[in-house]
Amino acid sequence: MFKNEDSSTEERLDLEEQRQQLLQDKASILNDLEHLGEAMRNSEVDIDLEEGDPQIIEREKYQALVTNLQTRLKSVERALAKIDLGVYGICERCGKPIAIARLIAKPDATLCIKCRSEVEKLAKRGIIYRPPKNFLEAFDILQNEEEESKSNR
Numbered sequence: 143m144f145k146n147e148d149s150s151t152e153e154r155l156d157l158e159e160q161r162q163q164l165l166q167d168k169a170s171i172l173n174d175l176e177h178l179g180e181a182m183r184n185s186e187v188d189i190d191l192e193e194g195d196p197q198i199i200e201r202e203k204y205q206a207l208v209t210n211l212q213t214r215l216k217s218v219e220r221a222l223a224k225i226d227l228g229v230y231g232i233c234e235r236c237g238k239p240i241a242i243a244r245l246i247a248k249p250d251a252t253l254c255i256k257c258r259s260e261v262e263k264l265a266k267r268g269i270i271y272r273p274p275k276n277f278l279e280a281f282d283i284l285q286n287e288e289e290e291s292k293s294n295r
Protein backbone atom coordinates (compact mmCIF):
# COMPACT_ATOMS: atom_id res chain seq x y z
CA MET A 143 0.00 0.00 0.00
CA PHE A 144 1.03 3.54 -0.69
CA LYS A 145 1.34 6.00 2.12
CA ASN A 146 0.08 9.43 1.34
CA GLU A 147 2.77 11.37 3.12
CA ASP A 148 2.09 14.71 1.52
CA SER A 149 -1.66 15.11 1.47
CA SER A 150 -1.34 18.89 1.37
CA THR A 151 -0.34 18.77 -2.29
CA GLU A 152 -3.54 19.15 -4.25
CA GLU A 153 -2.00 18.28 -7.58
CA ARG A 154 -0.93 14.94 -6.26
CA LEU A 155 -1.65 11.93 -8.36
CA ASP A 156 -3.84 9.27 -6.79
CA LEU A 157 -1.56 6.27 -7.20
CA GLU A 158 -4.18 3.87 -5.97
CA GLU A 159 -6.56 5.08 -8.65
CA GLN A 160 -3.86 4.73 -11.28
CA ARG A 161 -3.13 1.23 -10.07
CA GLN A 162 -6.81 0.29 -10.29
CA GLN A 163 -7.01 1.69 -13.80
CA LEU A 164 -3.90 -0.23 -14.84
CA LEU A 165 -5.21 -3.45 -13.33
CA GLN A 166 -8.45 -2.96 -15.23
CA ASP A 167 -6.55 -2.37 -18.46
CA LYS A 168 -4.49 -5.47 -17.81
CA ALA A 169 -7.57 -7.61 -17.21
CA SER A 170 -9.24 -6.41 -20.38
CA ILE A 171 -6.07 -6.98 -22.45
CA LEU A 172 -5.74 -10.52 -21.06
CA ASN A 173 -9.39 -11.10 -21.86
CA ASP A 174 -8.90 -9.89 -25.45
CA LEU A 175 -5.83 -12.08 -25.82
CA GLU A 176 -7.75 -15.10 -24.65
CA HIS A 177 -10.56 -14.46 -27.13
CA LEU A 178 -8.07 -13.95 -29.93
CA GLY A 179 -6.30 -17.14 -28.99
CA GLU A 180 -9.57 -19.01 -29.20
CA ALA A 181 -10.44 -17.41 -32.52
CA MET A 182 -7.03 -18.38 -33.85
CA ARG A 183 -7.37 -21.95 -32.71
CA ASN A 184 -10.78 -22.15 -34.35
CA SER A 185 -9.34 -20.94 -37.61
CA GLU A 186 -6.42 -23.38 -37.78
CA VAL A 187 -5.33 -23.38 -41.40
CA ASP A 188 -4.32 -26.29 -43.59
CA ILE A 189 -0.62 -26.52 -44.22
CA ASP A 190 -0.97 -26.70 -47.98
CA LEU A 191 -2.71 -23.34 -48.30
CA GLU A 192 -1.05 -20.86 -50.61
CA GLU A 193 0.14 -17.42 -49.71
CA GLY A 194 -2.56 -14.80 -50.07
CA ASP A 195 -5.26 -17.23 -49.12
CA PRO A 196 -8.00 -15.43 -47.14
CA GLN A 197 -7.49 -17.84 -44.26
CA ILE A 198 -3.82 -16.92 -44.03
CA ILE A 199 -4.56 -13.23 -44.32
CA GLU A 200 -7.07 -13.60 -41.51
CA ARG A 201 -4.46 -15.35 -39.42
CA GLU A 202 -1.91 -12.64 -40.02
CA LYS A 203 -4.48 -10.10 -38.94
CA TYR A 204 -4.99 -12.01 -35.68
CA GLN A 205 -1.24 -12.24 -35.20
CA ALA A 206 -0.87 -8.49 -35.62
CA LEU A 207 -3.61 -7.90 -33.06
CA VAL A 208 -1.98 -10.30 -30.63
CA THR A 209 1.40 -8.59 -31.00
CA ASN A 210 -0.24 -5.25 -30.44
CA LEU A 211 -2.00 -6.44 -27.29
CA GLN A 212 1.16 -8.05 -25.94
CA THR A 213 3.01 -4.77 -26.36
CA ARG A 214 0.28 -2.94 -24.47
CA LEU A 215 0.29 -5.60 -21.76
CA LYS A 216 4.02 -5.15 -21.23
CA SER A 217 3.58 -1.42 -21.00
CA VAL A 218 0.80 -1.77 -18.41
CA GLU A 219 2.83 -4.28 -16.37
CA ARG A 220 5.80 -1.96 -16.50
CA ALA A 221 3.69 0.87 -15.13
CA LEU A 222 2.42 -1.36 -12.32
CA ALA A 223 5.97 -2.35 -11.42
CA LYS A 224 6.89 1.31 -11.31
CA ILE A 225 4.14 2.04 -8.81
CA ASP A 226 5.58 -0.70 -6.59
CA LEU A 227 9.07 0.71 -6.94
CA GLY A 228 7.94 4.24 -6.25
CA VAL A 229 9.15 5.57 -9.59
CA TYR A 230 5.78 5.84 -11.27
CA GLY A 231 5.13 8.91 -13.41
CA ILE A 232 8.77 9.67 -14.13
CA CYS A 233 9.72 10.14 -17.77
CA GLU A 234 12.03 7.34 -18.90
CA ARG A 235 13.89 9.60 -21.27
CA CYS A 236 14.56 12.78 -19.31
CA GLY A 237 13.77 11.69 -15.75
CA LYS A 238 11.34 14.52 -15.14
CA PRO A 239 7.81 14.00 -13.82
CA ILE A 240 5.13 13.33 -16.41
CA ALA A 241 2.17 15.73 -16.24
CA ILE A 242 -0.61 14.39 -14.05
CA ALA A 243 -3.28 15.02 -16.71
CA ARG A 244 -1.28 12.91 -19.13
CA LEU A 245 -0.97 10.05 -16.64
CA ILE A 246 -4.69 10.13 -15.95
CA ALA A 247 -5.44 9.98 -19.68
CA LYS A 248 -2.80 7.32 -20.27
CA PRO A 249 -1.80 5.53 -17.05
CA ASP A 250 0.98 3.58 -18.77
CA ALA A 251 2.65 6.61 -20.31
CA THR A 252 6.44 6.25 -20.11
CA LEU A 253 7.44 9.59 -21.61
CA CYS A 254 6.56 13.18 -20.81
CA ILE A 255 4.79 15.17 -23.51
CA LYS A 256 8.00 16.94 -24.52
CA CYS A 257 9.95 13.70 -24.96
CA ARG A 258 6.99 12.06 -26.68
CA SER A 259 6.90 14.75 -29.35
CA GLU A 260 10.69 14.71 -29.71
CA VAL A 261 10.62 10.95 -30.14
CA GLU A 262 7.89 11.29 -32.76
CA LYS A 263 9.91 13.91 -34.62
CA LEU A 264 12.95 11.64 -34.59
CA ALA A 265 10.84 8.70 -35.76
CA LYS A 266 9.83 10.69 -38.82
CA ARG A 267 13.53 10.98 -39.63
CA GLY A 268 13.91 7.24 -39.15
CA ILE A 269 15.50 7.36 -35.69
CA ILE A 270 13.62 4.96 -33.46
CA TYR A 271 13.66 5.58 -29.72
CA ARG A 272 14.25 2.48 -27.64
CA PRO A 273 13.31 2.67 -23.99
CA PRO A 274 16.02 1.61 -21.55
CA LYS A 275 15.64 -2.11 -20.96
CA ASN A 276 17.07 -2.19 -17.49
CA PHE A 277 15.46 0.95 -16.23
CA LEU A 278 13.76 -0.88 -13.36
CA GLU A 279 17.08 -2.13 -12.05
CA ALA A 280 18.51 1.33 -12.48
CA PHE A 281 15.71 2.84 -10.41
CA ASP A 282 16.11 0.06 -7.88
CA ILE A 283 19.80 0.83 -7.43
CA LEU A 284 19.03 4.52 -7.08
CA GLN A 285 16.54 3.76 -4.35
CA ASN A 286 18.96 1.56 -2.45
CA GLU A 287 21.64 4.21 -2.63
CA GLU A 288 19.25 6.76 -1.24
CA GLU A 289 18.40 4.51 1.66
CA GLU A 290 22.03 3.79 2.35
CA SER A 291 22.97 7.45 2.41
CA LYS A 292 20.11 8.08 4.81
CA SER A 293 21.22 5.40 7.23
CA ASN A 294 24.81 6.65 7.08
CA ARG A 295 23.79 10.00 8.42
Ligand SMILES: [Zn+2]
Nearest residue numbers: 233236254257
Ligand atom coordinates in the same frame (compact mmCIF):
# COMPACT_ATOMS: atom_id res chain seq x y z
ZN1 LIG B 1 10.81 13.46 -20.80
